[in-house]
Amino acid sequence: MSSTVSVFIANQPAEQAAWKASSAAIMSEQGATIYLGTNEADNLRKVQKAGRQLDTMGIKSVQLAGEGWDLERQWAFSNGFTDTLTKNTIQWADDADKLTQMRDTAAWVRELINLPPNEIYPESLAQKVTDKLTAVAPNAITVTQIVGDELVKHGRMGIHTVGRASKKPPVMLVVDYNPGQDANAAIDAVLIGKGITFDSGGYSIKSSEGMLAMKCDMGGAATVAGALVHAIHQGLNKRVQLVLCCAENLIDGSAYKLGDIITYKNGQTVEIVNTDAEGRLVLADGLIYAGEVNAKLIIDAATLTGAAQVAVGTDYNALFSVDDELAQKTLNIAHEQRELLWRLPLNNWHKDNCPSAFADTANSRPQKGGGSGGASNAAGFLLRFAPNEGAGWLHFDIAGAYHGSANALWPTGATALGFRTIAASLLK
Incomplete structure (x- = not known):
């Protein structure tokens, strides 16, 4: 047989x-x-x-x-x-060679997201991504890691604030893919990934059943890392930087609290009204960095809101942008790559939808799930930190990244949905 x-x-x-x-x-x-x-x-x-x-x-x-x-x-x-x-x-x-590479990359993304939280934590995530990209392009990769209290010295206050309560220190990883090895080459794109390797919710603590799958909250980091791997395999010849904002959102006496105010490197102040709205806090540091290096294209990916899942389900990822031309091009690319992607509303005024009497903005609304329009309001928060008033910036809220149980299309766990679209966007 x-x-x-x-x-x-x-x-x-x-x-x-x-x-x-x-x-x-x-x-x-x-x-x-x-x-x-x-x-x-x-x-x-x-x-x-x-x-x-x-x-x-x-x-x-x-x-x-x-x-x-x-x-x-x-x-x-x-x-x-x-x-x-x-x-x-x-x-x-x-097409055996191409499909084998795609399947191997998807398997790597899924493995990262599916690993238990005792194995995947900020430093180990940063190391696994570093090892993978160094193996793929050993002569074109330079890596910088900012760890623990060093984040404060560099002004990366969102990552430090969210991750400081864990015994596993927070990390900001910057991987510079520079195929021409020209230190003065322009940076064509910056990919930013939410790398919350476990999310308890902090003092706004999740329920036990809501916390069970929160090893997957670094799905954005895994997705953009996989996208860069795939794009390199497909012949990417532009300088691209990968920025992973990695932390465990846990609770101890040093954990950040409701009512705390974070002052970011660009001077913006943020009042904490929900410690479970932590992903946007760490991504803000990545967006500030992307502006510092004058990236032409900025793409962030995150398992950011349950509201995006309510809107598009788990078959689609959600896309936000105030750059209409870029958003339409990206939707076309997603269609070409056969990955389901749907654009949700984002306007400039969404920046003001989480008001605070004590800071420039709050990190959410003080309501369950951030209230109505929660996904757009989260994107509006990020828009505050996006360079050039959001021109050239895309935000992927990857609602389809993980399934808590198997269904008719996917096994239990991570899907890697989105890495092909982001990779193709780099290649375009």
Whole structure:
């Protein structure tokens, strides 16, 4: 008996009386067949569901056989035929080198996000990302880490404030990818990732069930790091910097409190009304840095708000920008990359939607989840720190980054959704 199951696709209706119409893959002696219709978006979802079906049946090795397997159909199948620990193997029908690289990068992103919080903490996250990028481009990488109280000396007050209560010190990681090795080369883009390696909520503490998956709160950092890895593999020849804002949001006698005021390096003051709105506090330091180095393009990614999930679910990521032309280009890129992305509202006046009587702004509204429009208000907070009044800046609230349980499309855990779109944006 073969140790590998062949998987075919066919373009005619299935006539298998023994199988339910809801079955994405129909099994026979020759293997599995996926019957497709005329709508390609629906076809890709069905192919991904077929991958999940075969994984849940206990199949661990497949060969994509026959005609009709273009790159996107193979990638959709790969996303479905992936258990949480990425142990399944695929023999590709075509484009094997590119698909293997994509699957390996996605597996690395998922592994980072899925690691338990006793293994992934600010310094270990920074080191794992450093090791990966150094291995991919050893002659083009320079790394700077600012750790613990050194953050105060550098004025990175958001990262330090959020992370100071943990025994694992907070870290700001800057990875400089400079393929021309010209120290004076302009920085084409800065990628900023929220790297909250565990989020208790601080004194605005989460419930036990709400805290269980909070190892995934560094999903933004993993996603932008994976995007840079993928872009380098695809031939990126521009200078790009990766900035990861890493901290554990925990509680002890030194933890930041409701009513505290943070003064940032650019002079802006922020009153804390919710210690569980910590992601925007650390990202502000990254945005200030991006302005200091005059980056042309700035992209941040974060598992920032539950409100984004309420708006778009977990099949999509949410996009915010006040740069309409750039936002539309990015939505087009996401469509090309077959990653679901939806733009949510952001206007200049969103900067003022979290008012404070004691500081320039509060970090949220003093309501559960930040109240109505919470995702836009969080983006509005970030807009305060984005250079050039937000021109050239994109904010990804990655609502689809993690699933607490398996579903018809994804295994339990991280998805890596978004890394292809961000990588393609760098290459464009």
